[in-house]
Structure formats: C-alpha cells, structure tokens
C-alpha cells in the first residue's frame with residue numbers, strides 16, 4: 093500500500109520569505125515536469141514576465157472588486173491575488189540571480205524617509 097507523504101509544516105510567517113528563497117533556488121535546477129517553478133524557468137524570462145503582468149492585472153481587478161466593502165470573500169480573493177503577484181515577482185528575481193533580500197534592504201533603507209521628502213531631495217522640488 094502506498095501512502096501519501098505528509099507535507100512539511102509551513103514556516104513561521106516571518107521566516108516564509110527566507111524559506112521560499114531557498115526552495116526557489118533549488119527549483120531553478122529541477123525537472124520541469126516535477127516543479128511549477130522549474131517549468132517557469134525552462135520557459136524563460138519572457139514567460140515569467142508575462143506571469144508577473146497577468147498577476148498584477150488580476151490583483152488590481154481584485155482590489156477594484158473588493159473596493160471599500162467589508163466583504164470577507166472579496167478581501168480574501170485580493171489577498172490570494174497579491175500572494176500570486178509576490179510569488180511570481182520572487183520567481184522573476186530568482187531567474188535573474190536575485191532574491192528578496194536586497195529588496196528588503198532597500199525598503200529598510202527607505203524606512204522612515206517620507207516619500208515627499210525623498211522626492212524633493214531627488215528633484216529639488
């Protein structure tokens with residue numbers, strides 16, 4: 093009798109990006125038949141960018157649909173679409189030899205810097 097292996101428990105929320113980065117790195121070199129991520133890498137950069145574009149469009153449509161209503165199903169749909177967008181963005185970074193870490197570093201560098209102040213420093217406005 094064959095038994096289905098139990099999937100590993102998901103990592104704690106703050107460790108998800110680190111754990112996912114490790115999985116994505118391994119999957120870059122996996123067999124396309126065994127892995128959705130590997131299949132994307134095999135299809136190449138243009139297909140990955142198409143997916144990012146599709147997921148961005150689906151995210152903004154879900155946001156429009158959710159609007160300011162407090163509809164739990166619509167809000168959950170928006171969360172799911174945003175997760176798809178973030179996931180495919182991470183695959184894009186991985187395909188180009190990057191990961192979430194420099195993005196997090198960039199957000200950290202910007203933390204506490206007002207967008208208005210940053211723009212004024214950049215444009216002299």
Ligand SMILES: N=c1c2ncn([C@@H]3O[C@H](COP(=O)(O)OP(=O)(O)OP(=O)(O)O)[C@@H](O)[C@H]3O)c2ncn1[C@@H]1O[C@H](COP(=O)(O)O)[C@@H](O)[C@H]1O
Nearest residue numbers: 112115116119126127128129130131143146175176179180
């Ligand atoms: N987080 C995700 C994740 N989020 C979304 N997806 C997949 O992204 C795809 C989204 O595509 P669409 O909704 O556009 O639907 P689709 O028609 O199936 O996709 P296409 O045929 O158009 O490419 C679905 O197949 C989802 O399953 C993900 N696939 C994988 N992961 C993570 O990546 C890991 C490695 O995955 P594999 O490479 O498949 O082992 C997994 O363990 C997860 O942790």
